[in-house]
Amino acid sequence: MNSSEPQLDVSMLPMMKIHDWFDGPYPARVRIALAEKGMLSRIEFVSVNLWKGEHKKPEFLAINYSGTLPVLELNDGTLIAECTAITQYLDVLDGSPILTGQTPVEKGLIHMMTKRAEIEFLDAVSVYFHHATPGLGPQVELSQNAEWGGRMRDKAVRGMHYFDSLLKHQSFIAGDTFSMADIAVLGGMIFASLVKLHVPDECEALREWHARMQERPSVQEWRAMVEHGAPQS
Incomplete structure (x- = not known):
């Protein structure tokens, strides 16, 4: 861009x-x-x-x-x-x-994929963390629903499969260029690692993308x- x-x-x-x-x-x-x-x-x-x-x-x-x-x-x-x-x-x-696109199409696609990264993956991991694990502790987690947390864990795994399917055909989450959408999925991967929610072995494209992201200077910083x-x- x-x-x-x-x-x-x-x-x-x-x-x-x-x-x-x-x-x-x-x-x-x-x-x-x-x-x-x-x-x-x-x-x-x-x-x-x-x-x-x-x-x-x-x-x-x-x-x-x-x-x-x-x-x-x-x-x-x-x-x-x-x-x-x-x-x-x-x-x-x-x-x-x-990070947010130059053309109207780029802007729309990046915003769409960023929102999907949040709904389908990052926020789902967050709900799992706050409801089905000790989370931030009893002083913060005043009301938990373990069943709901478990459902969101499963949703996050489905999200991983979704992004894996995209990355089989394109280099980045929103297309051919690194963007805010990639950063949102990286946030999901960071959170998943914290709660020990592993990326399924069959999600090879997602794993390869994640390995590439670790080489970016921004991620290293x-x-x-x-x-x-x-x-x-």
Whole structure:
């Protein structure tokens, strides 16, 4: 995807804050996108400890009503939650979108596949984690439904098969170019690994795609951040 618009010098962009947790699957989506855009140096990360339930405390709920991470905070106090919305904002900020598409067709396909990655895979793993495993612990998991969690685990596996079927015929989730949709599926794979939900052996195309994704500098930068440990708030 080549942009006809001039690309801004990233170093000229304003500093921003992102409220997240260093190894969370959803925060990973935004961090990988930032690395793809070369914007990590413009971000101050504010740590919100998921395991202590800080995202459900009144102080954080005043920032994000839904009590979810990550949240982007701009210099003027504007708060943008939801991974897709944050990535959309960041991708066009420098005048050279590479993750959300250039043409109307590209934009539509990428948005469609990102939504499917969330519904069919990433969010299903999340429900499994929160309902059919200890999740974030009794202080956070106040109401669990193990049967529902198990159904969502099965849905996530079906999602893996779906994306495997796509990747048998194309290089990336939304077509021939790496995009926000690939990052969403990567988030699902990260979450699946955390809950030890294994990719079926027969999903060879998905496994091959995932191996290729591990070679991307942005994914390696994300992994280095995780290995470095939790940032100080």
